[in-house]
Amino acid sequence: xxxxxxxxxxxxxxxxxxxxxxxxxxxxxxxxxxxxxxxxxxxxxxxxxxxxxxxxxxxxxxxxxxxxxxxxxxxxxxxxxxxxxxxxxxxxxxxxxxxxxxxxxxxxxxxxxxxxxxxxxxxxxxxxxxxxxxxxxxxxxxxxxxxxxxxxxxx
DNA sequence: GCCAACGTTGGC
DNA sequence: GCCAACGTTGGC
Numbered sequence: 001x002x003x004x005x006x007x008x009x010x011x012x013x014x015x016x017x018x019x020x021x022x023x024x025x026x027x028x029x030x031x032x033x034x035x036x037x038x039x040x041x042x043x044x045x046x047x048x049x050x051x052x053x054x055x056x057x058x059x060x061x062x063x064x065x066x067x068x069x070x071x072x073x074x075x076x077x078x079x080x081x082x083x084x085x086x087x088x089x090x091x092x093x094x095x096x097x098x099x100x101x102x103x104x105x106x107x108x109x110x111x112x113x114x115x116x117x118x119x120x121x122x123x124x125x126x127x128x129x130x131x132x133x134x135x136x137x138x139x140x141x142x143x144x145x146x147x148x149x150x151x152x153x154x155x
Numbered sequence: 156g157c158c159a160a161c162g163t164t165g166g167c
Numbered sequence: 168g169c170c171a172a173c174g175t176t177g178g179c
Contacts, residue, residue, distance in 0.1 A: 008165090030174075053165055111166080129172035131164045 002142035003036070003047040004125055005063070005099065006133040014049045014061040014104050022100045026072045027082045029094065033134040038069045038095040040136075047099060048137060048145060050125060051108070058110035059145060066100035105149045119144060 005025065007013065017023055028034055042065060049061040071092035074082035087093040114120040124135040 006165090032174095057166070129165090131173060133164090 001045060002137040003045060004050055004135050004137050005047045006050045006052045008053045009051045017101045018104050022066050022098050024098050025096045026074045033132060034094055036134045037097045041065045041097050056110040058108040060108050061104040062102040063099040064102050065097050067098035069095045069097050072096045109148055
């Protein structure tokens with residue numbers, strides 16, 4: 001299943017992912033988002049990379065799930081801003097997967113453009129007040145976005 | 156188990 | 168910087 005992952009570019013951008021190639025998706029502290037990574041994501045699943053709190057906000061690239069789920073190490077680190085005192089090595093609370101960079105789009109696909117599209121405006125990221133940082137994406141929506149980004153599938 | 160208070164997200 | 172929407176916390 002395709003996914004959409006949000007990141008604030010001033011924290012971690014698609015350019016950062018392109019540079020490091022692969023990154024543990026740490027710092028997620030929402031149970032629904034955690035469960036997607038822990039229980040639902042499969043190795044090789046595609047993920048649209050979305051810049052939030054950006055000007056403009058929008059989809060900027062493509063990544064893929066590059067690991068099985070494992071505990072987010074930042075939950076055990078008291079010096080981390082993601083430290084969780086209720087978690088322990090013997091009973092971790094937060095799990096994550098790695099994402100690998102696939103592509104950086106030549107142009108951002110702005111949120112506004114998604115909302116103007118009759119089909120794409122159904123996406124969770126387009127819903128008012130949607131704050132979930134990881135959301136599943138419909139196959140049809142995923143394919144349309146790749147097409148908009150210029151990744152036309154050959155016959 | 157309810158729900159008010161609070162903190163965070165994220166578009167604008 | 169504003170504020171609506173949402174998730175979490177904690178008293179009861």
